[in-house]
Amino acid sequence: MITLKDVGVAFKGTQGTINAVEKVNLSIDKGDVYGIVGYSGAGKSTLVRTINLLQRPTKGSVWVNGQNMLALSPKELRNARKKVGMIFQHFNLMDSRTVAGNIAYPLRKSGLSKTAIKEKVVELLELVGLSDKYDAFPSQLSGGQKQRVAIARALANDPDVLLCDEATSALDPKTTLSILELLKELNKRLALTIVIITHEMQVVKEICNKVAVMENGHVVENGDVVSIFTQPKELITKEFINTATHIDQALDKILSHPTLLNLQENDTLANISYVGTNTSEPLISHLSSRFHIATNILYGNVEILQGTPVGNLLVVLSGDPVQKQKAFAYLESKNVSIDTLKNQSEKIVQFKQKIS
Template sequence: MISLQDISVTFKADKNKAIHAVQHVSLEVDKGDVYGIVGYSGAGKSTLVRTINLLQRPTEGKVIVSGKDMMALNDKDLRESRKKIGMIFQHFNLMRSRTIHDNVAFPLKNSSLSKQAIHDKVTDLLSLVGLSEKANAYPSQLSGGQKQRVAIARALANDPEVLLCDEATSALDPKTTSSILALLKELNKRLNLTIVIITHEMQVVKEICNKVAVMEDGGVIEYGSILDIFTKPQNQLTKDFIDTATHVEHGIETVITHPTILNLNEHDVLTKLSFVGGSTGEPLIAKLANTFNVQGNILFGNVEILQDTPVGTLLLVLSGTPEAIAKAVRYLQDNGVTVEIITEEIIAEKKNKGGDEE
C-alpha cells in the first residue's frame, strides 16, 4: 500500500550547515494497517509522513503509494493521487468563517458532483462522525473533539484510501482522545482505511495501532507489530516509551523501593515474569508449589490486551531451595514465560534512582 524506500530529507539551514531531518528510512505499510510512528519532538516523524503525499519532497529515496511512484507523477496526476490521501492535524485547520457543512464540503468544490450530491455526501459524512446536528454551526461553537471529528469528515470527502494523522489527538484531553481513537478504529474497519498516525504518546499507539515504528534523530531505530514491540523491545528509547503507556516498570520500581514490601530471605529470588498469549491464563504459579515445592509470592501484577492477545507481567518472589527454584524457572521458561532474575545490583540501582527522583 505504502512503501517508503531509503527516504532522506535534508534542509539547508545556511550555506555551511544542513539539517538531516530524515535519514535513510524504509517502511512498508500494508493495506488496512493502522501504523503508528512514535518519537519525541524533532525526531523527524512529521517530516517523514509528509513525504507520503509529497507535501515534503524527499531529498533521496522513493515513495510508492497504491503502486504509484509519487515522485514520478506530473502535477495533474499528483493532485489526483493526493485526493486519495486524507490528512488531519493537531489544530484541526478549520475555516472559522464557514459552517461545519461548508468546511466538510470544501474539498469537493471543484469536483464533478452536483450541489445536491455534495450536500448528501456531507450529510452522510457528518453522520459517520457523529455530528449530524452540527451542520449549520461554526467551528467556534464546537469543542476540540468535535472540531477534530469535522476535520476527519473533511479528510474523508474524497473517499481516500489512506488517512495521515499528524499529532491529531495531542491537543485533546484523555477522554476525548479515546473517543477520537475509537472513531478512527471504526473507520479503519468499516472503510478498510489505511491509517498512519504520528504521535509522541505510546498510549495512542497501544490503543489503536497494529504496527509501530520508533524514530530518533531522523532515523527509525525499531519497528514491528505492536505485540512484538511491547513484549520484546530492543532499544532503551522504545522501553521508555512503552513504560509511559503501561506503567509496569514504574509499578515494579515502587514495590522494589518500598521499605516494607520487599523483604527477601536468604535463598529467595526476585523475578519478573512476562506472559504472552495462552500462558497468561495458565495457573503456572500454583503449579510451582505442587510440583517443585517452590512458593510464589506475587508483589505486582498487570495484564493488558494488545491486538486481541493477553500480555501479562508479574513481580514474583520465589522461595525454596536453590535447586528447586532453578527447576521452577526452567519449567516457567518451557511454558512460554520470559523470566528475568532481578539481582541485588538491580534492586540497589532502582532504589538509588528512586532516591534521586525524590
C-alpha cells in the same frame, strides 16, 4: 499500499545540514493501522509528510497505491493527494465556516453539484457521529468534536489512506479513546489504511496492528505490535512500552516503599512476561505446588493487543535456590520470559534502569 525506500530528508540551515530523516525503509499494507512513534524531534512528522509529498524527500522514493509519487506531474500529484487524507493535532478548521462548510471545502472543485455536496456532507457527519452539528461553528464545538469534523473533512474525497499527525495529543484521555474508536471503525468499515504519528505508546497499543519506532531520524525497530511489545530489542522501544504498560511506574512505587519489597537473602525480584494462551494458565500456583516457591505479586497487568493477551508481573520469588532454578526452567518451557535480580541495592537500581 505505501512503500518508502531509503527515504531521507535534509534541511540546510545557518549551522549546516540537518538530516531530519535518514535511510528509512517502510512497507505499509492496505488496511494497516500503522503507528510511527518517537520523541519530539525524532523525525516522525517529517517522515509522514513525505507520503503525500507535503515534504519532498531529498533522497529515496515514495510509492502510494502503485504510483511513484516523485514521478508525478503537478496535476497528477494533486489527484493522488486527494486519495491521501490528513488530520492534525490542532484540527486546522476554518473558524469563519460552519461545520458543513469545513467538510465541503475539499469538494469545491470536485465537479459535484451543490445537492450532491450537501448529501456527501450529511453522510460524513453521520459517519463521525455529528449529524446535529451541520450548522454549528468550530467555536461551538469541543476538542473531540472538532477532531471529528477534521476527520470528516479528510474523508470528503474518499481517500484510501488517512495520515494522522499527533491527532489526539491535544485531547483528554477519554476523548482520545473515543477518537481512536472512531478511527478503528473507519478502518474496518471503509477498508481505510491509517498511518498514525504519535509520541504515546498508549495510542499504538489501543489501535495499531504494526508500529515503527523512530530515533534521531532513523527507524530503529519495526514490526507487528504484539512482537514489538513482547520482544523489544532497542532501549528506546522498551522505554515506550514501559510507559504504556506502567511497569516503570509500578517499580518506582515499589522501590520507594522498602516495606513492599522487603527482600530476604534467598528472595528474587523478577519481572515475568507472558503472551497468548499462557495468560490463562495458573503458572504462579504451579510454582508453589510443583517447586515449593512462594510468589508475592507486587504488580500485575494484562493487555489485549490485536486480540492477543499480553501479561506482566512484578514478583518476589522465595524458596530454595535449586528449586527456583527448576521453576525458572519450567516458566521458560512455557514461553514465559523472566528478568531477575537478587537482593543487592545496587543491582535493584540496575534492574530499574534496565526496564525503564
